[in-house]
Amino acid sequence: MSFNKPFHRNYRPVKENGPQAGYSDWAYIIEKDYSKSPEHYTRAFLIIQEDILKLFQFVEPSDVNSKTYSFRIHELLMRTCIEIEANFKAILNENIYTPKYKNGKRAGDLKTEKDWNINDFKIINKTHHLDDYSIELPFWKGIENVRKPFLSWKKNGDLIWYQAYNKSKHDRHNSFEVANFTNLIDAFSGLCVLLTSQFRHVDFQPGPDNLQANGYSYFGDGFGGFGIGDYLMVDYPENWKEEEKYDFDWTKLKGETERFGKINYNDI
Template sequence: MYLLHPKYATDPRHYVRAFLLIQQDVLELFSYVEPSDVNLSTYSHRIQQLLMRTCVEIEASFTAIFLDNGYAKATSGQNLNIGDYKLINLSHRVSAYQVRVPGWKGAAGIRQPFAAWGSDQPLLWYRAYNKSKHNRHENFHLATLDALIDAFCGLNILLSAQFMDEEYAPGSKSISLSGACYTYEGDDGMEPSIGDMLRIRFPTDWPVEERYEFTWPSLSSQDDPFENFDYAAHA
């Protein structure tokens, strides 16, 4: 229920809708390019455009998190960069999430797009986005299906880390499916994710000192029951 509180996030449906539109286009792309390991290096204008849109949405979600938590660099209108975005791994642990693309042929159907942040390494798919954006003629070949699927799964992870499987649509899951038990034939240990296309594995190894307990019925009566994460302290 706390996901639906108006102070939890600013217009979360705005970001979920953008993801769902991208998901539609990824599914359409799969009508022409088979989701398979053998096609990971495939690149095209359509793939490059989808990669651009997806990474722009990732940046928009990062910025929204910073704004809602009062990160001064964001609230003052300064340009954010990958060094700033990486701070969100401290609060959301996106490096520990896994996503599976159902129907993918090969081992690359299971993705952990932010895993490199766990060992302080760069995100290769994000580099591909930046390079093909700033010099498409020379770096067009970097905008591959491989980079796009990492970005697409990364956006799904980022939204899931904030909103779980809540899509903020009429008939909210937080209301109608609270406590539901999801199952999958040939259980893969994952859960259905936002958009119902991808499957996701949430982190289970949160450090004890970062865990918290709360009684939402008590907190919900407060004007603002949420505490900001101090990103500036870690910058």
């Protein structure tokens, strides 16, 4: 089984032998009904990226600075993880997700969005393959230039960088040092992965989108190409099963009234 309609905010490959597969692989992303206000999320990422690049003027992107921490790094980690949470919530809201409390006094009650947490968000990994994305930083001294921010989810582990965000958010005085450079870069890479898993490298900014990127680059040999904002390089998952892929001709589907489906996360 494959899917004859794209899901909201869920980029996945289209079967290569399908009609108009090259066009169908990306054209639905820029349709208005695919996602609500996508530019709201990509703009936030671009602003964060700009501020992180300014940080690189003072903290060199290198292995030896991995444990560096400061108020500026702390601030950027907070902002980045807030954006990650916003994207997770947008994905769940635009599909189907109505969880209920399983234990305690509120068992059986609907769990409202304000109470969603990382355990709710983790379900998105099953539909977006977040744990199979890799990010490469183009300027980096050392061996830590490639990040796989969601890799620990492959074995149902915790995200160290997200734990650092929570610790330093709730107790900055005693956990200030965990909001360090490494956790910031992992979170930044994680936000890039999460956006890419929804929009490929479309930034929804004014002007034409170059969806079919061509040309040569000094960086990123073997990687899939530059992501949103043209700084981080993204290596896309290659392990999608045939039954997980999309199978539609967007030249025909785009003329229909019901062009998009919804993932029922309650059944996953």
